[in-house]
Amino acid sequence: MPVITTIDDLKRLHERRVPRMFYDYAESGSWTEQTFRENTTDFEQIRLRQRVAVDMSGRSTKTQMIGQDVAMPVALAPVGLTGMQHADGEIKAARAAEAFGVPFTLSTMSINSIEDVAEATTKPFWFQLYTMRDEDYVARLIQRAKDAKCSALVITLDLQILGQRHKDLKNGLSAPPKLTAKTLANLATKWSWGIGMMGAKRRSFGNIVGHVHGVDDTANLGAWTAEQFDPTLDWGKIAKLKEQWGGKVILKGILDADDARMALKVGADAIIVSNHGGRQLDGAISSIRALPSILEAVGDQIEVHLDSGIRSGQDVLKAMAMGAKGTYIGRAFIYGLGAMGQAGVTSALEVIHKELDLSMALCGETSVAGLGKHNLLIPKGFEGDWQP
Numbered sequence: 310m311p312v313i314t315t316i317d318d319l320k321r322l323h324e325r326r327v328p329r330m331f332y333d334y335a336e337s338g339s340w341t342e343q344t345f346r347e348n349t350t351d352f353e354q355i356r357l358r359q360r361v362a363v364d365m366s367g368r369s370t371k372t373q374m375i376g377q378d379v380a381m382p383v384a385l386a387p388v389g390l391t392g393m394q395h396a397d398g399e400i401k402a403a404r405a406a407e408a409f410g411v412p413f414t415l416s417t418m419s420i421n422s423i424e425d426v427a428e429a430t431t432k433p434f435w436f437q438l439y440t441m442r443d444e445d446y447v448a449r450l451i452q453r454a455k456d457a458k459c460s461a462l463v464i465t466l467d468l469q470i471l472g473q474r475h476k477d478l479k480n481g482l483s484a485p486p487k488l489t490a491k492t493l494a495n496l497a498t499k500w501s502w503g504i505g506m507m508g509a510k511r512r513s514f515g516n517i518v519g520h521v522h523g524v525d526d527t528a529n530l531g532a533w534t535a536e537q538f539d540p541t542l543d544w545g546k547i548a549k550l551k552e553q554w555g556g557k558v559i560l561k562g563i564l565d566a567d568d569a570r571m572a573l574k575v576g577a578d579a580i581i582v583s584n585h586g587g588r589q590l591d592g593a594i595s596s597i598r599a600l601p602s603i604l605e606a607v608g609d610q611i612e613v614h615l616d617s618g619i620r621s622g623q624d625v626l627k628a629m630a631m632g633a634k635g636t637y638i639g640r641a642f643i644y645g646l647g648a649m650g651q652a653g654v655t656s657a658l659e660v661i662h663k664e665l666d667l668s669m670a671l672c673g674e675t676s677v678a679g680l681g682k683h684n685l686l687i688p689k690g691f692e693g694d695w696q697p
C-alpha cells in the first residue's frame with residue numbers, strides 16, 4: 310500500500326488507475342477552466358493566523374450540518390458517474406462516509422441506484438435531485454428517495470444545461486456512459502479498473518435506466534442534458550418540489566446574494582455556495598470569494614454551506630472560519646475512489662480530518678464552533694471590487 314499523506318497523492322494514483330475518459334471527466338472544468346483554477350488559487354490567498362500557548366488538549370472537529378451530527382464539517386458532494394471511477398463507486402463512497410461519520414450525497418446521475426446504496430448502508434444518506442422534463446419521473450424519484458429514508462434532498466440549481474467541457478467531447482464521453490474503442494485501448498493499461506468493472510453491479514445510470522423511457526442513444530453529456538433536463542425550472546417549481554419532499558431541503562449552486570435571498574424565501578434549510586467545481590459558468594467567481602456577500606445577505610437566517618476547490622483541511626478551516634456551517638468535497642474523494650476504492654475514500658477523509666485537526670490546534674482553536682474571522686488574514690479587496 311502506498312503511503313498517502315495528501316489529496317494530491319490520491320490524484321496521481323487516480324490518474325494512473327482509471328481510464329483517461331473518466332479521469333478527464335472528473336478533472337475537467339468548463340471552457341478555459343478559469344473558475345476551476347481560481348476555486349483553488351483563491352483559497353491560497355487567505356492566510357491562517359498562528360496562535361500559541363493555548364491549551365490544545367481535548368480538541369474536536371465534531372459539529373452539526375442541518376441538525377445532523379458530523380465527525381467533521383465535510384460532506385461528500387454529489388458526483389455523477391461515480392461508479393465509472395471504480396466498480397460500485399457510490400456504494401463504496403457511501404460506506405466510507407458512513408464509517409467516518411460524515412454525510413454522503415447520492416447524485417441523480419449515479420451508477421448505483423438509490424436502492425443499491427440504501428441496501429448497502431445502515432444510516433440515512435442525502436439525495437441530490439436534477440429535475441427532468443418528465444415530471445412523473447421526478448415525482449417517482451422523490452418517492453424512491455423517501456422510501457430509502459434519505460434525510461435531506463439536495464436540489465442542484467446550476468445545471469439545467471451543461472457547461473461545455475472540451476475533453477469530454479474529444480474523448481467521446483456519452484450518456485449513458487459507454488466504452489468507446491479509444492477507451493478500450495486505454496483499458497489495456499488499466500487492468501484492475503477493468504476487472505473490477507466486469508464484476509460491478511451496474512455500469513449505467515442506476516436511477517434512470519429502466520425508470521424512464523427514451524434516455525439512451527445520445528451522443529454526449531451536453532446533448533443528453535439538453536434533451537432530458539427541465540429548462541423551465543424556476544423558484545415556483547422549487548417551492549413545489551420542497552412541498553413534495555416534505556423534509557430537509559438544501560439548495561445547491563448559489564453564487565449570488567440575490568439568489569441566496571430567493572432560497573431563503575422558498576424556505577430552504579440550507580444553501581450550498583458553489584460553482585459546481587468550475588464545471589458550469591466559466592468566468593464566474595470562486596465560491597470562497599462569493600461566500601462573504603452571501604453570508605452578509607442571509608447568513609443569520611439560513612445555514613450556508615460551501616463547496617468548490619476544497620483540497621485540504623486548511624481549506625475547510627478557512628471556509629468555516631469565514632462563516633460557513635459546512636463544506637463538501639467532490640474531486641478530493643473521487644481521487645481517492647479512483648485510486649483505491651473504498652479505502653481511498655477513507656484515506657481522503659483521513660487526510661482532510663488530520664489537516665483540519667492539526668491546523669485548528671496551531672490556530673489555537675479546540676472546537677469548530679470557536680472558529681471565526683479572528684483565525685484568518687484576508688487580503689484587502691479579496692471579495693473583489695467588481696460591480697454587478
Ligand SMILES: Cc1cc2nc3c(=O)[nH]c(=O)nc-3n(C[C@H](O)[C@H](O)[C@H](O)COP(=O)(O)O)c2cc1C
Pocket residue numbers: 334335336348386387388389390416417418437465561583584585586587588616617618619637638639640641
Ligand atoms: C465528476 C463530477 C461530477 C459531478 N456531478 C454532479 C452531480 O451529478 N450533481 C451535482 O449536483 N453536482 C455534481 N458535481 C459537482 C459537485 O457536487 C461539487 O459541487 C464539486 O465537485 C465541488 O468542487 P470540487 O470538486 O472542487 O470539490 C460534480 C462534480 C464532479 C467533479
Ligand SMILES: O=C(O)C(=O)c1ccccc1
Pocket residue numbers: 389390418468471484530534585588
Ligand atoms: O458532470 C457534472 O458535473 C454533472 O453534474 C452531470 C450532469 C449531467 C449528467 C452527468 C453529470
